[in-house]
Amino acid sequence: MKIGITGASGFIGKKLVKKLEEDGFEVFKFVRRDVQNENEIFWSPSKQEIDIEKFQTLDAVIHLAGESLAPKDIFGFLPLSGGRWNKEKKSRIYWSRKWASDLFVQTYNESETYPKIFITASGTTIYGDHGDEVITESTTKFNRGTFDQLVAEEAWELPLSNIKHKDVRIVKARNGFILGKGNIATQLITLTTKLNLSGPLGKGDQYWSWISIEDVINAYKFCLENSDISGAVNFVSPVPITQKEFSNRFAKVFKKFSVLPAPQIAINLLMGSELAHGLIFCSLRIIPEKLLKEGFSFEYPVIEDYAKALRDE
Amino acid sequence: MGQIIEVKTTKVNKTLIFDLNRSVSGQEGMTFNNISEASLIPDVSGQLALKLFQQIDDIDTIFIQSNMVTINFQRNIGNDTSHVENTLQNFFIFYGEEE
Numbered sequence: 486m487k488i489g490i491t492g493a494s495g496f497i498g499k500k501l502v503k504k505l506e507e508d509g510f511e512v513f514k515f516v517r518r519d520v521q522n523e524n525e526i527f528w529s530p531s532k533q534e535i536d537i538e539k540f541q542t543l544d545a546v547i548h549l550a551g552e553s554l555a556p557k558d559i560f561g562f563l564p565l566s567g568g569r570w571n572k573e574k575k576s577r578i579y580w581s582r583k584w585a586s587d588l589f590v591q592t593y594n595e596s597e598t599y600p601k602i603f604i605t606a607s608g609t610t611i612y613g614d615h616g617d618e619v620i621t622e623s624t625t626k627f628n629r630g631t632f633d634q635l636v637a638e639e640a641w642e643l644p645l646s647n648i649k650h651k652d653v654r655i656v657k658a659r660n661g662f663i664l665g666k667g668n669i670a671t672q673l674i675t676l677t678t679k680l681n682l683s684g685p686l687g688k689g690d691q692y693w694s695w696i697s698i699e700d701v702i703n704a705y706k707f708c709l710e711n712s713d714i715s716g717a718v719n720f721v722s723p724v725p726i727t728q729k730e731f732s733n734r735f736a737k738v739f740k741k742f743s744v745l746p747a748p749q750i751a752i753n754l755l756m757g758s759e760l761a762h763g764l765i766f767c768s769l770r771i772i773p774e775k776l777l778k779e780g781f782s783f784e785y786p787v788i789e790d791y792a793k794a795l796r797d798e
Numbered sequence: 799m800g801q802i803i804e805v806k807t808t809k810v811n812k813t814l815i816f817d818l819n820r821s822v823s824g825q826e827g828m829t830f831n832n833i834s835e836a837s838l839i840p841d842v843s844g845q846l847a848l849k850l851f852q853q854i855d856d857i858d859t860i861f862i863q864s865n866m867v868t869i870n871f872q873r874n875i876g877n878d879t880s881h882v883e884n885t886l887q888n889f890f891i892f893y894g895e896e897e
Contacts (some may be wrong), residue, residue, distance in 0.1 A: 723834035772834040
């Protein structure tokens with residue numbers, strides 16, 4: 486099976502490429518520079534260019550590319566750094582997704598032969614803040630009004646409805662809060678926990694729908710291979726918990742305290758209120774109904790198991 | 799191959815109550831509010847609830863206590879409840895084979 490992957494050098498992409506190649510898939514990486522070998526496909530979302538002939542030979546596309554919502558490192562959170570959601574960063578976040586979605590729609594619609602499976606990354610931020618209400622893929626009420634919600638809905642998911650071929654199985658992988666070695670959120674959580682600096686962020690009663698990177702990779706492969714899955718799919722662990730609870734349980738595994746509160750106003754000042762809302766304060770109590778219905782088995786369903794894995798690395 | 803069980807069904811509005819001729823859980827009973835909760839319980843009652851959530855649409859909650867299985871649906875599913883009964887019976891026939 487020939488799989489084309491965008492964002493192959495990113496946090497998810499690197500691990501997914503490795504997994505798929507180990508499992509015998511033929512992987513082609515979409516690259517923006519000149520191709521260097523036959524397993525690369527040229528594309529340029531900003532110029533709306535793509536090697537359409539190579540695209541047409543693929544069986545599936547997994548589209549992960551997009552400017553990261555979170556800063557690349559800890560310093561990116563600081564004022565005047567490029568990681569905060571200033572006008573320029575927001576523009577890159579939005580257009581990197583919109584241009585790519587538009588390019589794929591146009592390429593599909595111009596092609597007689599095309600990949601029959603299209604899996605796109607999206608975000609659980611599409612639902613918007615829902616307080617303690619349980620969200621599944623059947624939840625159609627989106628609480629709009631924030632930038633990250635707009636991006637997931639308007640730049641990532643909506644354009645795909647314009648693909649005219651009805652025999653393309655489109656999966657919208659709504660990624661939750663991904664934990665894993667090498668990503669900034671995990672580094673920050675682990676570091677503050679080890680230093681006894683963790684605790685409730687704001688009131689701490691906002692729900693975090695987290696998932697381990699290992700389960701994200703397995704879920705992408707599961708969706709690729711399971712022909713019954715289409716439409717929106719929540720990539721989150723089965724147990725969303727409040728931030729306060731998350732922090733407590735995480736600290737317990739590390740045998741540390743989790744008592745130091747961080748007022749919302751201080752975090753807003755440090756990170757900017759939009760980024761802080763998107764990453765920390767938006768309450769999303771989401772369950773992965775579709776994955777579980779189809780028989781997906783989570784490697785790390787509860788936070789304690791994953792905290793132990795991170796601790797013992 | 800597991801045992802074949804008998805199921806007696808009572809329907810009250812949006813609720814189906816199944817009386818089984820074997821016990822599935824202890825006396826204390828357990829409520830499953832969604833498929834996620836069921837997926838986390840490795841015992842027979844959790845696995846049964848998971849199978850029901852996987853195979854039957856529009857379930858709101860499942861309560862399992864001893865030999866009684868109560869399923870609350872989000873809507874009235876009509877009088878033909880055979881697909882739910884079949885799911886219950888098949889679960890016990892095949893339980894353990896997938897492990």
